[in-house]
Amino acid sequence: MVDGAFWEFLSYCAGVGGNLLIIGSAAGVIAMGLEKISFGWFLKKFSGLALLGYLSGALVYIVEIMLFK
Numbered sequence: 001m002v003d004g005a006f007w008e009f010l011s012y013c014a015g016v017g018g019n020l021l022i023i024g025s026a027a028g029v030i031a032m033g034l035e036k037i038s039f040g041w042f043l044k045k046f047s048g049l050a051l052l053g054y055l056s057g058a059l060v061y062i063v064e065i066m067l068f069k
Helices: 005-020 026-035 039-045 047-068
Strands: none
Touching: 005 047, 026 039, 039 047
């Protein structure tokens, strides 16, 4: 289907999933350069929280599709 839930979910996964690692987004790469953030530091401090937010958003999207479509 052209505008189906699969494509919406795929765009969510691609857009948000890239931010799990600081090098996955242009803003993250810029932040690494400007603030001297190391990849390892970001991985230890924030990737777990980013993964939790990513999975929570995916779960909410799936529940929303099941309830309202």
